[in-house]
Amino acid sequence: MTKRPTLADVAALAGMSKTAVSLVLNDRPGSRLSADAVARIHEAARELNYRPNPAARSLRLGTTGTIGFISDEVTITRFASAMIRGLLDVADERDQGVLIAETGNHPKQLAKALEFMIDRQVDGIVFGSMAARLLDLPPLPESMRVVTANCASNAGDGTYASVLPAEHEAGRAMMRLLLEHGHGEGIGIIGSAPSAPADRRSSVTIGARFAGIDEALAEAGATPVAVVDVGSWEPWNGYAGTKQVLESGAPVTALLCLNDRVAFGAHQALGEHGLRVPDDVSIASFDDDEIASYLRPALTTARLPYEEMGRKAMELVLGPDEPGGEHLVEMPVQVRGSIRPLDRSSS
Amino acid sequence: MTKRPTLADVAALAGMSKTAVSLVLNDRPGSRLSADAVARIHEAARELNYRPNPAARSLRLGTTGTIGFISDEVTITRFASAMIRGLLDVADERDQGVLIAETGNHPKQLAKALEFMIDRQVDGIVFGSMAARLLDLPPLPESMRVVTANCASNAGDGTYASVLPAEHEAGRAMMRLLLEHGHGEGIGIIGSAPSAPADRRSSVTIGARFAGIDEALAEAGATPVAVVDVGSWEPWNGYAGTKQVLESGAPVTALLCLNDRVAFGAHQALGEHGLRVPDDVSIASFDDDEIASYLRPALTTARLPYEEMGRKAMELVLGPDEPGGEHLVEMPVQVRGSIRPLDRSSS
């Protein structure tokens, strides 16, 4: 193991100039070298197992074949890690590298990560977020390609492309599913309504989810028999909120939980009250978290399409066109055992 | 936004040579420049907001300030993603970048990722794995610093440092915990024994966990009243395995589950049999997975220290000394509500 072969080594072996080798290896159109020369160069490169030095290339070209991924906590927490899978898949297909950094929501960390990426001359940046928040981005170099995944940016002029889950559709679809199963008279909703629907900073998308739910209700002329605000969407809050509904005596036949963890808590509370899923109460929720499939019966839930958002974001940032606009990714409904048609006789 | 300032720009502004600027900015020991010159250079650099070009530096130095992280599925799946948190934390503290790639266990992908990292001249590589397997690594450049996290490599000569969870200790500790709570006469173990303890390729560490469990049993002269092999450690298998134990009529007072997902299934099976945790049956397990804290009562479990392993691995690869040897990271026991002392009267 001596030293990596360089362009000059290949040139020497092939008996040609560095220019010729570079031209051939990058098969530059318009450069006319004899077929013989081309063959000799390829042969020499193969023989030396030549691989170009990316640092030198970057220096000359100002381009790196690397995309930066900056997120609040995507890489770091388990919930959204599928997003990385999507990003990496696409990057790998196109032989691009991915440089990652996490900010933990500290603006200072964000600035540092950004500086780092720009210094390294990444060809583009994907910003990811766990909760679909509005991101405060400092001004970036004109030429930098930027896509935000599961979040939007403060650049209100639509400068940056954003990839978001189609929450409106999903909210509508889940509620309709419940209605179609005959639960119109006994629907409970577990999970807080967004405190200020216009507060895009805390969540860009949850408002849309609620709008979809409301739309489905309005279309059917139905009203929930219970709506409980549980604060943060954690299992213990779902448990408490559901308990509260049950103790109030509201005649629920189905629960729409705002995420799977809340649904998990609801499941526990139902169990303790001697109610069975789905025989006594149906449950529908959102996210398709890991636990959704662990429950017995497994949860019917609308999947947050992290992997697809990651793919889409990387495709946009690598794509031929300047990225821009809002891209919605479908939230597929995973139909499992937690919903059943309401027995007419019991109404 | 014109062009990034270069060393030459700083030199011109300070009225000094590029050499002087480089010397000062890297405060090279032994270079004697006048205090005045040093001040002028710093001032100029600050004024232009100069930041060195990493590509140029890499080209010259052959070093990149970047560590590669290659794993089978760590980044991609949720279970071990805390490992990345540890890696990134340390990297960030030391201003290092992290380049990631996933192999999905395909040797071809591994080769590609490796080639990529070597081309980019990363300063070191951390190999991670979800399941503590034995990794097949192709030969690497002599100078490359390598650490494996939650896995070992085939380089049997101990060339590469490895960071592993202290499974033996943890196995022993969990079993002792159960014994100390008076469950010596009624312990059931849910989860397969490793089919071939010597098969380091499928798991380098699970053997040690079982050895620890056995050691604690032997020390106390106790024998489990039931041991059930459930195949893969998933909730549904834990459920089935536990059901089998209960139906066999074995007088279990405590269940040691080989991971939290199995424990989750066990919890469900106990519930369906009208048994309560921990009043009727105690549960202990391993991993400290997300769901361990969702259960009611929450699970007492020995944590798989992914984050700490990530930290340790990055520290080793960045550390001053050539990494080497095996580094065990403690698996702390998270004591929660799922275990209670056995009522003497019931024995």
Added chain:
DNA sequence: CGTCAGTGCTAAAACCTTTCAGCCCCGAAG
């Protein structure tokens, strides 16, 4: 006065690519 040791600083090479500008030669057209 010559030498010597510091002190303060710099020119230029090296790292490896890509690319602009241009060289030489040959055959064809004027």
Added chain:
DNA sequence: CTTCGGGGCTGAAAGGTTTTAGCACTGACG
């Protein structure tokens, strides 16, 4: 016989940094 065009190829510069070797000067010492 010149001019021209094009085919086949190359020299050298540029990109931004680090580092080696060494220059010019001053003051002290023999």
